Amino acid sequence: MPPMLEIQNLHASVEGREILRGVDLIVNAGEVHAIMGPNGSGKSTLAQVLAGHPAYTVTQGSVRFLGQDLLDMDPEERAQGGVFLAFQYPVAIRGVTNAYFLRAALNSVRKARGEPELDPMDFVAVLEEKLKAIGWDDSFVNRPVNEGFSGGEKKRNEILQMAVLEPKLAILDETDSGLDIDALKTVAEAVNKLRSPSNAKVVVTHYQRLLNYIVPDFVHVLVDGRIVLSGGKDLALELEDKGYDWTKPEAALT
Amino acid sequence: MTQALDARERYLADLRRWSGNGAARAPQWLKDLRQAGLERFAAVGFPTTREEAWRFTDVAPIVGTAFAPPQASAAPISSEAVEAILGGPSALRMVFVDGAFSPALSSVSGPPAGLKLGSLGDALKNGGGVLAEHVGRYARIDHNPFTALNTAFLQDGALVHVASDVSVERPVYLLFLTSAAGQGGLTHPRSLIILERGATASVVETYATLGGGRHLTNAVTELVLGDGARAQYLRVQRESDAAFHMATSQSYQGKDSRLLSCSVALGSALSRHDVNAVLDGTGAELLLNGLSVLAGRQHVDHHTTIEHARPHCESHELFNGIFADHARGVFTGRIIVRPGAQQTDSKQTNNNVLLSEAARADSQPQLEIYADDVKCTHGATIGPLDPNVLFYLETRGVGAEAARQLLTYGFAADVVSRLEVPELRERLDRLVGARLAA
Numbered sequence: 001m002p003p004m005l006e007i008q009n010l011h012a013s014v015e016g017r018e019i020l021r022g023v024d025l026i027v028n029a030g031e032v033h034a035i036m037g038p039n040g041s042g043k044s045t046l047a048q049v050l051a052g053h054p055a056y057t058v059t060q061g062s063v064r065f066l067g068q069d070l071l072d073m074d075p076e077e078r079a080q081g082g083v084f085l086a087f088q089y090p091v092a093i094r095g096v097t098n099a100y101f102l103r104a105a106l107n108s109v110r111k112a113r114g115e116p117e118l119d120p121m122d123f124v125a126v127l128e129e130k131l132k133a134i135g136w137d138d139s140f141v142n143r144p145v146n147e148g149f150s151g152g153e154k155k156r157n158e159i160l161q162m163a164v165l166e167p168k169l170a171i172l173d174e175t176d177s178g179l180d181i182d183a184l185k186t187v188a189e190a191v192n193k194l195r196s197p198s199n200a201k202v203v204v205t206h207y208q209r210l211l212n213y214i215v216p217d218f219v220h221v222l223v224d225g226r227i228v229l230s231g232g233k234d235l236a237l238e239l240e241d242k243g244y245d246w247t248k249p250e251a252a253l254t
Numbered sequence: 255m256t257q258a259l260d261a262r263e264r265y266l267a268d269l270r271r272w273s274g275n276g277a278a279r280a281p282q283w284l285k286d287l288r289q290a291g292l293e294r295f296a297a298v299g300f301p302t303t304r305e306e307a308w309r310f311t312d313v314a315p316i317v318g319t320a321f322a323p324p325q326a327s328a329a330p331i332s333s334e335a336v337e338a339i340l341g342g343p344s345a346l347r348m349v350f351v352d353g354a355f356s357p358a359l360s361s362v363s364g365p366p367a368g369l370k371l372g373s374l375g376d377a378l379k380n381g382g383g384v385l386a387e388h389v390g391r392y393a394r395i396d397h398n399p400f401t402a403l404n405t406a407f408l409q410d411g412a413l414v415h416v417a418s419d420v421s422v423e424r425p426v427y428l429l430f431l432t433s434a435a436g437q438g439g440l441t442h443p444r445s446l447i448i449l450e451r452g453a454t455a456s457v458v459e460t461y462a463t464l465g466g467g468r469h470l471t472n473a474v475t476e477l478v479l480g481d482g483a484r485a486q487y488l489r490v491q492r493e494s495d496a497a498f499h500m501a502t503s504q505s506y507q508g509k510d511s512r513l514l515s516c517s518v519a520l521g522s523a524l525s526r527h528d529v530n531a532v533l534d535g536t537g538a539e540l541l542l543n544g545l546s547v548l549a550g551r552q553h554v555d556h557h558t559t560i561e562h563a564r565p566h567c568e569s570h571e572l573f574n575g576i577f578a579d580h581a582r583g584v585f586t587g588r589i590i591v592r593p594g595a596q597q598t599d600s601k602q603t604n605n606n607v608l609l610s611e612a613a614r615a616d617s618q619p620q621l622e623i624y625a626d627d628v629k630c631t632h633g634a635t636i637g638p639l640d641p642n643v644l645f646y647l648e649t650r651g652v653g654a655e656a657a658r659q660l661l662t663y664g665f666a667a668d669v670v671s672r673l674e675v676p677e678l679r680e681r682l683d684r685l686v687g688a689r690l691a692a
Contacts, residue, residue, distance in 0.1 A: 051649045054641075079651035091646045094605075095668030096660060104660055105650035112651065144664070161650060 002067035004029050004169050004200040005050075011060035011225075012049045019045040021225035022061070027169070030197040034211055034236060035204045037222035038244040043204045044088055046222070047173040050202075051085035052078055065169065079105075080112035084167030086158035088174040093145035098157065101145045102127065102164050109165055130163040134190040152183035159190045170194075171202045176210035188213030208240035221247045261317045262299040266292070269406055284378060284408065287390045291405030294395040301399050310584040310616050311526055311555040316498050321440035321470050329434055331464065333359055339462050339492075340427050341681030346371060347427035348412045353441035355410055359429075368420030369455070374446055375410030384415065388446055392476045393504040398528055400500040404442045404474040411444040411475075416453040418480070425456045425486075425677055430471065432493065437467030445475040449483035451508070456486035456675045461501075463494035463521070473501040479511040481535060486514045488678050490685070492521040495550060499525035509535030509564075516673060517544040518682065519554040520689050526555040533560070533567040544573035545669040547689050548581035555584040562595040562628075569599075574669050575606040576662060576690075577613035587632060588620040595625045602632040607639055607665050663690055 005027040012020040019042045027033050037043050049056045050063065052075035063070040065083060073081065093101060106126070107117040118126060131138055136156070146154050155175055162170050172191070176184055191214050195201070203214055211219070211233065219235040220227045221244070229235065229247050239247070269292055280288070300317050301308040331351060336359050337343055348371055349359035355373035362371040377385055395402040412428040430443050447457055461471055471493060479485055491499055499522040505513055517529050531540050546554045560569045575583040585604045606615035617634035639661050647657035666686045673679040 053645060074654075075645060075648035076651050076653045076657075079649050085649050087646065087649075091640070091643050093643055093647070093661065093664055095664030095666065095671060101647075101650075101660075104652055104656070105647075108651035108653065108656065144668070165650065 001029075002064065003027060004031075004066060005202070006064040007061070008063075009061035010046075010049070010058065010063060012045060012056050012058045014045065014056050018059070019056075019225055020049065023222070023225070023227055025220065025227060027200050027202060029168075029200055031218065032195065032201045032203060032214065032216045034216035034219045035202060035222055036206065036208070036219060036236060036239055039206065041222045042225040043206075043222050044173055047085055047088075047171045047204050050083065050171055051075060076108065077112075079165070080109050082168035084162050084165055084170045086155075086162060086170065086172045086175050088177060090146050090154045090158055092147040092149070094147060096145055097142050098145050099123070099127065099141045102161065105161065106164055127164065130160070134159070134163050134193050136160065136190070151178035152180070155179060155183070155187055156190075159187055163190070163194055168199050169202070170199065171204065173204045174206065175203070176205055176207060184210065185213055208236040211236045223248050258300050258302070258317050262296070264320065265403065266296055272407070280378060281386070283386045284389070288406050288408055291395050291402045291408070294402035295399055295406055298399050298402070307557065307586070311524075311553065313500075313524070313526075315524060316470060316500070319468070319470070319498075322438050331356075331359060331431065331433060335464070336429060339431075340429060340458075340460060341685060342677075344425070344427040346422075346424050347429065348373070349429045349431065350411070350443060351431050351433050352436035352439065353410060353443060366420070366422055368417035368453075369422050369426075370413070370415040371426065372413050373410055374413040374444060377413050384448070385446070388448060388476065388478055392478065392506045392532070393474050393502050393530075397530070398502055400472050400526075401474055401502045401528075404444055404472050404502075407442040408444050409442070411446070413445070414447040414455070414457060416449045416455045418450040419452040421453070422455040425458055425675060428457065428459045430459070430461045430473065432463045432469045432471065432497070434465045434467070436469055437465065438469060440470035440472065443471065443473045445473075447475065447477045447485075447487070449479050449485050451480035452482045453480065454484045456488070456678060458488045458490065458678060460490045460492065461499065461521075462492050463497055466494045466496060468494070468496040468498070470498040470500070473499075475503045477503065477505040477513070479505070479507045479513055481508040481510060483508070483511045485512075486673065486675055486678065488516045488518070488673065488682065489527075490518045490520070490682070491525060491527065492685070494521060495523055495552060497522045499527075501526070502528040502530065505531045505540075507531070507533050507535060507538040507540065510537040511535065512539040514541040514672070514674060515543065516669065517556065518686070519544075519546040519548070519556070520685070522552065522554070524553045526557065529556065529558045531560045531569070532563060533569065534563045536564045536566045538564070538567045540567070540569040541672065542569060542571040543669050543672055545666055545686070546573075546575040546577070546583050547666060547686060548576070548583065549578040550581060551579070552581045553584075554582075557586045559588040559590065560600065562589070562591045562598045562600065565594065565596045565598070567595065567598055569601070571602040572669060572672070573604045574665055575604075575615055576609065576665055577606065577615055578609040580610075580612045582613065583615040585615070585617045585634075586620065587618070589622070589630060589632075591623040591625050591628050591630065593624045596627040598625060598628040598630065600628070600630045604634040605665070606634075606636040607662065608637060609639070609662065659690070663687065666690065
């Protein structure tokens with residue numbers, strides 16, 4: 001069984017600027033990895049590159065998802081294959097309700113897997129089951145996607161999409177940003193309910209706070225486009241305590 | 255220019271012939287109204303792109319076409335064909351074929367008490383006390399030469415009259431059809447919709463062509479809401495891609511009334527719709543929406559004017575346009591706040607999505623504010639589908655082409671979903687969906 005995600009020497013740039021400068025990372029099924037780092041270290045770039053954002057160019061290295069060349073796949077193929085990115089800044093889709101959008105997304109994924117598409121009635125049943133599993137009501141299901149949503153509602157909506165699409169690998173990009181402590185707990189609880197031995201999560205965050213609620217198996221520190229330090233969950237606490245400066249290569253040398 | 259003068263003379267000659275042969279028999283007030291329309295049109299003629307209000311819409315193709323006067327319809331039209339156009343059965347409907355009321359295709363018997371449905375032409379023949387009060391009182395002949403022309407030829411159209419405090423549950427459908435016999439011709443449908451104090455109703459006005467020919471529809475509708483009245487007014491223009499369509503919808507609202515208006519343009523080679531609204535009673539509310547879905551070389555011009563004449567009125571305006579191929583959309587959003595119309599709350603939004611490099615949209619807000627304690631905002635967007643939203647959809651497994659379709663559909667649904675009567679919303683949703691898929 002190949003690893004869920006295997007990143008080797010990944011270099012990526014945007015508008016000619018190199019942001020990722022040789023990232024290496026292996027994530028296995030059942031694991032939760034946290035990627036921490038200061039602002040501008042390349043955390044969100046890594047998340048966007050994994051999802052296939054066209055603005056980023058991979059200049060070197062490889063990414064394999066369950067043994068397949070991820071970089072060779074279109075964004076929708078990645079999603080259909082089981083990769084999910086929870087956006088830091090989810091966008092609004094005018095005129096399209098959440099329910100309509102979720103069904104279109106789920107049916108695209110089901111179709112790609114050779115499963116029958118769900119009609120609106122069947123879909124409602126699936127959606128209700130998912131909402132129940134994560135303990136949420138259907139209050140924003142019939143509103144246009146993210147239109148006029150609060151920051152917390154947008155992040156919750158990302159997690160709801162994750163619940164419906166059942167990805168193998170979920171990348172959560174700064175899911176904690178802009179959330180108050182209650183909203184953070186709500187989101188973290190839902191994420192925890194979706195943890196299973198057959199899926200994996202990569203949690204990208206600036207602050208340790210989220211990791212009190214989504215406890216990672218591994219913590220990696222990304223600085224200047226490279227992972228400079230890896231450890232267990234205690235590393236996050238150490239970073240919270242000491243900041244990021246000591247992890248930088250030049251600091252380590254002195 | 256010579257062509258324009260020739261055309262004007264042609265229309266004036268038609269008018270003289272019509273009023274000379276007895277067909278235009280009418281009470282004096284109506285003769286005066288027609289005469290005023292005739293004189294106005296004779297004085298100004300057809301608009302040109304040198305005029306600010308017509309800067310982006312060139313009516314030369316209309317001026318250059320010699321339309322035949324309407325003739326009696328030959329081929330019978332089935333009520334199935336009518337239902338197909340209206341998107342389903344309709345218990346309350348009036349159908350006009352090539353400008354003439356068709357009792358056979360209409361369903362006006364047994365309307366709920368307090369609702370009068372009929373042809374304006376019949377009502378005019380019977381004298382019509384209430385008509386003299388309303389016809390021509392709102393749609394001003396000096397606003398648009400085509401309105402003057404319509405008024406000069408004023409003869410028939412729909413009359414919907416809802417008595418005070420009467421609530422009409424079922425939507426009223428008005429269908430203006432141009433049949434095969436009407437190809438190459440022109441019609442001047444003139445409708446009047448009156449909701450007396452406290453009345454509630456929804457009215458759908460549809461303009462369609464059977465077959466694919468060229469013709470001109472020059473329509474005017476006056477819509478009057480008494481104090482506390484509530485109306486939904488949906489207007490669907492889905493004439494043939496070769497047709498010309500000039501129109502004015504003029505609404506006039508009393509105190510605490512509420513109007514939800516939606517103007518949809520799907521058809522015609524060249525269309526212009528003036529949507530004018532006057533809020534003339536405190537506490538009146540207006541939701542003025544519109545949607546254009548055009549392709550090929552179609553051109554639409556939505557020219558809207560909202561006049562806040564009294565304090566404490568609200569208007570929310572949303573026009574979305576979807577333009578593919580070489581299609582072109584023009585939007586003008588004029589908002590006038592009269593002196594003393596304090597506490598006006600007005601919001602205008604015009605969004606245009608261009609599905610091809612050759613498509614084009616022009617958007618012009620025009621705010622004229624003569625009161626100092628008001629809230630007026632406006633915003634416009636013109637551009638391709640947002641690549642960030644497309645990417646978001648792709649990361650959810652939706653393929654690039656399906657993502658474009660979904661986003662385009664959402665752009666239309668943003669307007670369609672605001673209709674509050676489910677039957678209207680569902681039928682329009684299907685119609686627009688089919689148009690987008692074409």
